[in-house]
Amino acid sequence: MSGYAIMAPAAAGGPPGWVLWAVGGTIITVGTVMLGNEVYQATRSDAEAAPRAPAVPRTDTCVSGNCPRSYSVRVHAQGRDCGGTTGSTIGAPPLVNNGAPIAAAAAIGLSQATWAMLSRRQRNVRIQAKTRLERWVAARPPSGYLGEKTFPASDPSGGKRYDIDSYGPSPNFIS
Amino acid sequence: MTPPSYTLDDIRQHPAFPFPRWQTDDFQFLMLELYWAERVRAVLGPDMAGFAPLYDTERDGNPILSVTHSGLLRGLRLVVHENDEGKPVYPDATGPGAFYPLYAFLNTGRLPDGETPVNELVLLVSLDERISKNVDAFIRWHCLDTLPPDEMEELLLKYETEFGQIDSDADLSDM
Numbered sequence: 138m139s140g141y142a143i144m145a146p147a148a149a150g151g152p153p154g155w156v157l158w159a160v161g162g163t164i165i166t167v168g169t170v171m172l173g174n175e176v177y178q179a180t181r182s183d184a185e186a187a188p189r190a191p192a193v194p195r196t197d198t199c200v201s202g203n204c205p206r207s208y209s210v211r212v213h214a215q216g217r218d219c220g221g222t223t224g225s226t227i228g229a230p231p232l233v234n235n236g237a238p239i240a241a242a243a244a245i246g247l248s249q250a251t252w253a254m255l256s257r258r259q260r261n262v263r264i265q266a267k268t269r270l271e272r273w274v275a276a277r278p279p280s281g282y283l284g285e286k287t288f289p290a291s292d293p294s295g296g297k298r299y300d301i302d303s304y305g306p307s308p309n310f311i312s
Numbered sequence: 313m314t315p316p317s318y319t320l321d322d323i324r325q326h327p328a329f330p331f332p333r334w335q336t337d338d339f340q341f342l343m344l345e346l347y348w349a350e351r352v353r354a355v356l357g358p359d360m361a362g363f364a365p366l367y368d369t370e371r372d373g374n375p376i377l378s379v380t381h382s383g384l385l386r387g388l389r390l391v392v393h394e395n396d397e398g399k400p401v402y403p404d405a406t407g408p409g410a411f412y413p414l415y416a417f418l419n420t421g422r423l424p425d426g427e428t429p430v431n432e433l434v435l436l437v438s439l440d441e442r443i444s445k446n447v448d449a450f451i452r453w454h455c456l457d458t459l460p461p462d463e464m465e466e467l468l469l470k471y472e473t474e475f476g477q478i479d480s481d482a483d484l485s486d487m
Contacts, residue, residue: 223465223468224419224420226420284366284368285367285375285419285422286374287389287434289393291397293393295478296415296418296419296468302421302422
């Protein structure tokens with residue numbers, strides 16, 4: 138039962154009761170959400186501890202002796218119009234740096250390099266996606282970003298998109 | 313003592329379901345995140361234990377869920393995709409100019425080391441339970457049945473054709 142349903146009797150008392158219904162219902166509902174989320178997080182923790190499938194390492198564990206791990210960023214157009222499958226990809230070679238995170242400006246330059254490799258037709262459906270990707274990268278400093286981000290084309294069928302991937306021992310785009 | 317549970321039915325009872333203001337309302341965003349986590353868990357069942365979170369959920373919903381099975385090197389990423397451009401919505405409209413609550417494609421992702429490849433299914437989703445059957449099927453085929461990429465590509469193409477996302481005789485050659 139939601140918090141709003143629990144507080145329903147208060148709503149029957151006219152306008153003062155409505156305020157009690159709204160505030161009380163929100164507090165109970167939010168509390169329920171937080172409890173539910175805690176349960177989910179606990180479940181996720183259990184999942185990570187499952188022996189038959191070891192958890193994916195989320196930080197640089199440096200177990201191979203080849204530390205430090207390099208930073209890398211790639212920007213690529215993807216989709217069936219880039220090679221026949223939804224996973225097909227066209228992109229400039231990734232930026233790789235062994236010493237320091239890759240700057241946002243360098244990633245935007247990489248986007249321009251990838252853009253230059255696309256045909257007019259491949260560009261036409263990705264104009265907004267490219268603009269959004271570059272704005273997003275420019276807004277990342279100082280916290281930066283680590284992970285994969287997809288920017289769907291104006292027609293995303295066939296997996297048409299413009300993606301950026303950021304990997305490394307710590308976030309790229311911190312400057 | 314019975315542990316608390318939080319199911320999809322519980323989430324559906326929330327007065328704000330399906331959480332249309334998630335982009336500006338933090339509580340609706342949390343509920344939306346919880347919905348998609350429970351949706352995936354409902355499909356994977358006990359096999360969820362083999363999957364671990366990969367990258368963090370982002371407040372813009374891109375991604376809203378990202379998990380990987382490190383043994384299978386299979387991943388699942390959900391990205392919230394809204395009709396920000398005000399397109400006519402399926403089933404009232406079809407084709408590249410229409411908005412669909414589900415787009416799906418494959419992606420070669422990476423573990424955080426930036427090197428180990430992950431065969432990833434990416435779903436662009438809007439919370440519309442009319443397409444839940446299709447969402448669940450894609451997750452099941454990729455994560456539980458571990459269909460090879462070429463079979464998944466065929467199923468993706470079949471979905472897009474049946475729903476009119478693409479023309480079956482669409483010309484993908486360059487212009």
